[in-house]
Amino acid sequence: MQEGTFCNLTFIFYFLLVLGSSYARMLQSEVDDKKMIETNKDPSLNVFFTPNDLQLGKRMPIFFPIKNISEIPKPLPKKMADKIPFSVTNLSYLLHFFSISKDSPQAKAMEYTLTQCELEPMEGETKFCATSFESLYRSTRGFFGSGSVKAEATVYPKNFKTELQNYTILEEPIKIWAPRILSCHLMPYPYLVLYCHSQVSDNILYKVILEGENGDRVKSVAICHIDTSEWDSDHVVFRVLNVEPGASSVCHFYPRDNIVFVSDV
Template identity: 50%
Template sequence: MGLRFSVWNLLLSLLFLCAPVLSENLHDSHSIPSHMNHMDPSTMVFFTLKDLKIGETMPIYFRKRDPSAYPQALPREEADSIPFSLKQLPYLLQFFSFSDDSPLAKAMEGTLNHCEVPPIEGETKICATSLESMLDFVHGTFGLETKFRVLSTKFLTKSATIFQNYTILQVPKPMVAPKMVACHIMPYPYAIFYCHSQMTENKLFGVSLGGDNGDRVEAVAVCHIDTSHWSRDHASFRVLGIEPGSSHVCHFFQADNIVYIPAPTYHD
């Protein structure tokens, strides 16, 4: 696959300029509410809009990984030459020399399954196999002539703690975002981003957080106002104890997620 990954790696590196190189080796659940101990910590990113206020404390999971360990990205020409479909999984496992029962094979199967699930009502989605396909999707969502901003969650301190209580330190800052595209990195032998955009109303915020251990995080969070078309199996409903459509759902973005929003336009 070579080393022709400079543009993609530049984008990924920009996301981690403010992030230390960390290993995900600690699970600090000190002072986490006891009724949450049975939950998968990685699902603890959800909250409601009423929680979004200065002084509010909540348990949050922020994974912390060395960006150099992420899978490399492929140029569009090379990515397009490799099949990307669940029905081609046996060929792909042979292509990448993975055994059928290996953890890597299971991860690939999970990613391909996720990518082939139809979008929910009012949503558009793509699994971007290259930077070019990701940007095509962003331009298709915003318009070819629309300039855009790239947002991500940033770690301001060095720590290996991935799960702890965080307190909102300042009044959350609303961001003007009539549309947005969120891209989430997926487990795969090369860089795959699941990107999606919803036509329903969303509210985007910048949130300053302080952890129990002194960690500081400048987080990006989104609140989805209409959840009536979401699956009942969505993790947010289990965490928050609500039903689809009964309430809005907010969540923090991980540091390896990319959020695109149209850049503000100014008129004389």
């Protein structure tokens, strides 16, 4: 991987994070209120679909979020982040360290993030949580090796205002051919934590042009996970789509603060 290329991608990732989204709120909702998820009252869950939906002219409700810049967790330098324990076994200490009540929604979100980051990867999966941009750089560089890398991300139009509305696929979705795909998501935590994961195979990335009922045109990146047989049966996507693990491939659109690194072929 070329040094300059990767540094540029890191800058792009930081820029997208500053723009923000409600991915953390989606995770918070999963922790705090499963009943809300099961009844589809949380608009941020309207990002999931099946491969059969990915066709020209398809109309579906989608929520593309925007998050206030002030709500984005601040990044820590690696030296500082490395001095703070990052394990669910240290949760009590961490709650005291950050002055967070043990019964608060923030405490539950922290526990969720730490638990997810410590889960063993599924067969064929690579996963890591980066607690600083330096650790993101090192882990991502290690994942892709010496090959060149490019970044893909969802792009909102100027003056975009988030709302749950019906979007129509305007053009035939375009497959992004990449041997390796690494998706990185913002996690709920007192400082910036990024959950990055990839499977060796069985993922297809798409570029999808969508137009909302209000005329907003979104250039979205979407991914389809072909084999879900090894996924946790309690994963939110199965409740939203009403399918069982392994019975159907599942897909989702990325909000604009998520970044997808792909090997450049």
